[in-house]
Amino acid sequence: MEKPTQQEQPRAKIAGDSLATRFFSSIIGFALLLFIMWVGLPLILPVLIGILWLATAELRDMLRLRGIELNMYFLRWGGVVMLLFSLPQLHGIYPGIPWREVALGLVLIGAFSYELLYGANIPRFAFSLMAFLYVPFMLGYLVLLRYTPDAIQGFWTLLLPIFASFSTDVGAYFVGKRFGKHKLAPSISPGKTVEGSIGGIVAGFIGLLLVAAVANAAVPFRWLELLAVSLLLSLAAQLGDLTESMLKRYCGVKDSGSFLPGHGGLLDRMDSLLFSVPLTYFLLRIFVG
Amino acid sequence: MEKPTQQEQPRAKIAGDSLATRFFSSIIGFALLLFIMWVGLPLILPVLIGILWLATAELRDMLRLRGIELNMYFLRWGGVVMLLFSLPQLHGIYPGIPWREVALGLVLIGAFSYELLYGANIPRFAFSLMAFLYVPFMLGYLVLLRYTPDAIQGFWTLLLPIFASFSTDVGAYFVGKRFGKHKLAPSISPGKTVEGSIGGIVAGFIGLLLVAAVANAAVPFRWLELLAVSLLLSLAAQLGDLTESMLKRYCGVKDSGSFLPGHGGLLDRMDSLLFSVPLTYFLLRIFVG
Structure with missing residues (x-):
């Protein structure tokens, strides 16, 4: 909660430490990002899974303020499925198969089944779907782009x-x-x-x-x-x-x-x-x- | 409305005309469906656009009963974009390009811009996205499958x-x-x-x-x-x-x-x-x- x-808090911080902190943490974050990207998949994938967990928690906490619930299994484990189906190896070995659409299909089947079993909460499903396309679906492109061409x-x-x-x-x-x-x-x-x-x-x-x-x-x-x-x-x-x-x-x-x-x-x-x-x-x- | x-009404109809009507209209619908599928794209595409219009109207009327609004431009014109990007010709001439994901991206940009301009209604966006994946996104596969292989x-x-x-x-x-x-x-x-x-x-x-x-x-x-x-x-x-x-x-x-x-x-x-x-x-x- x-x-x-x-x-x-953050607003107070900006007023206090001002531009210096903002600039400094920005440069560090940027350098870190470049390093992770440079190393490639063995580092990118765990980092993205970490980002997935944190970003979906932020979305959950934000939307909770409006009384909206998210299906975190859908977002997180479905998100891991989406990231794995975005692996460039898969697209390289079996080209022409719409792997990310297959992943979306699988995750949707899981999410529908969840709602059939636990409460048939249509708003939860709709908002979770929005969050799914906003975070894990988008993050997957980062994996793909790192290996394109x-x-x-x-x-x-x-x-x-x-x-x-x-x-x-x-x-x-x-x-x-x-x-x-x-x-x-x-x-x-x-x-x-x-x-x-x-x-x-x-x-x-x-x-x-x-x-x-x-x-x-x-x-x-x-x-x-x-x-x-x-x-x-x-x-x-x-x-x-x-x-x-x-x-x-x-x-x-x-x-x-x-x-x-x-x-x-x-x-x-x-x-x-x-x-x-x-x-x-x-x-x-x-x-x- | x-x-x-x-x-x-339909319940009353079933009780009245019963199985005969149900069976008869089912067979006619089935034969009609087969004919449309057999003719191919020149007939499938306009029929699917018609179905898109009718099915999204049903969703709109249903969800309205719960006070939920849908963005019909998103669903219908975005749906036409999705159907066009599902055309087998496109996938045949330029294989390996995730055309349906490109379409989804374009439609989402349109839908986000709509919300930025007209009301920033997040629930409308979330429910419309759900309806979009439910109807036009799914209908597109029908076009693709008709020409696979x-x-x-x-x-x-x-x-x-x-x-x-x-x-x-x-x-x-x-x-x-x-x-x-x-x-x-x-x-x-x-x-x-x-x-x-x-x-x-x-x-x-x-x-x-x-x-x-x-x-x-x-x-x-x-x-x-x-x-x-x-x-x-x-x-x-x-x-x-x-x-x-x-x-x-x-x-x-x-x-x-x-x-x-x-x-x-x-x-x-x-x-x-x-x-x-x-x-x-x-x-x-x-x-x-």
């Missing part, structure tokens, strides 16, 4: 959404703070401005240029394509951010949890990646192969 | 879930009526018995034997495999039936609508196919190729 003060290049293609999301966040924050005037979505996220959003798009492009400059051969997009890709990824990152804001607003919380000092919850950190990683995977599969 | 008497054999592979579901329904009805003693799921569907369920499984196998006897070369399973497949398909059909019963019970209706005389709504007729068609597609792709 949420303690009533917990939702207020292969284990070497995959590291660099995975950096595309990570750098695009990270630089979009940073760019939107600073440009919005300095030049922000016109509110973007006042009823959902009152701090966001149109100027910040444009700053995020520009910063997203710069982020991708950095990746391309370091690993030119490994990034399968030319400069003009990179501009289009960065625009799409930056928009996806911002949409992911807004979507999570919408969810938090619905639950009446400011942060999804208190996972990182000065950063709020884990979902707050992941929200833009949950949309930009799948998009990168789709763009690569469709336009690069 | 539902008229209060509408929910009672090709346009000729696909007709026969599509007959597998249709015959399995149909004969399961018939077998469960008659065996349950004559020998039914032990209730299967009294709180969800009080009429169903364990004996009926077993009768459904046996009848499902007989149904598949019929298809295999007529089109031996076109059915890619041997006798023993056919036994396993029929067991799975019959269970899927019964789970689909129970799932819809659960949904109807939640909404407090006896039938999903009044589409067919003596048969209740369109969803009542489709419920078992919504689970058995995707399962057949997965089994074929995994075990046959």
Whole structure:
């Protein structure tokens, strides 16, 4: 259960330790993320399962504030099934089989059977399904993307959404703070401005240029394509951010949890990646192969 | 809006015209279904779009009784996107691209944007997502299966879930009526018995034997495999039936609508196919190729 003060803690922290803590923990988190991604599957898979457990707990605690229950077996064990069915080995050895759809089918059969046995709670099923597609279904694309097109290049293609999301966040924050005037979505996220959003798009492009400059051969997009890709990824990152804001607003919380000092919850950190990683995977599969 | 008497109509009809109407409309519907399937895509696609419109209207009217709203743009236009991305041509020309996941991603982006612009109604989003996976997402597999492995054999592979579901329904009805003693799921569907369920499984196998006897070369399973497949398909059909019963019970209706005389709504007729068609597609792709 949420303690009533917990939702207020992170805000107090931001006011106290301010930008320094925020910046510092951000850099450490980013370096850690890059290391995990670089090592590959043996580290990525356990980390993702850990993230799955924490992120679904945040969702459960948030939605509980609105009296909504989640089926945690569905989310967690079904989530593990989804991650395993996203393993690149499976897709490599048996290509052309829609493994992730098979996983979704299996998990849905499990979730339906659970409801048939325990209470036939349709709202629990609907909200759990939403949470399932939001967290484990999206996380699975991260596993796939790390090995698309292969284990070497995959590291660099995975950096595309990570750098695009990270630089979009940073760019939107600073440009919005300095030049922000016109509110973007006042009823959902009152701090966001149109100027910040444009700053995020520009910063997203710069982020991708950095990746391309370091690993030119490994990034399968030319400069003009990179501009289009960065625009799409930056928009996806911002949409992911807004979507999570919408969810938090619905639950009446400011942060999804208190996972990182000065950063709020884990979902707050992941929200833009949950949309930009799948998009990168789709763009690569469709336009690069 | 539902008229209060509408929910009672089909029951009255069954009591009046009884088994004759039920049997007659069933045979006509079945023959019509076979004809549509035989003609192929030019007829299947418009019919599926029609079914999409009617079935989502039934869901909307049912859930409205519990005060739940659905996003009909999401369900219907997103559903058309899902059907188009399920076209076998797309999967044939560009294999290995997860087109249906791309479609799901596009539709979700649309649905999120809709909520950002119009009300940030999270329950509406969650229930619409459930309805989306239940109807259009499932219907898409029907298009795919009709052309798996090709346009000729696909007709026969599509007959597998249709015959399995149909004969399961018939077998469960008659065996349950004559020998039914032990209730299967009294709180969800009080009429169903364990004996009926077993009768459904046996009848499902007989149904598949019929298809295999007529089109031996076109059915890619041997006798023993056919036994396993029929067991799975019959269970899927019964789970689909129970799932819809659960949904109807939640909404407090006896039938999903009044589409067919003596048969209740369109969803009542489709419920078992919504689970058995995707399962057949997965089994074929995994075990046959």
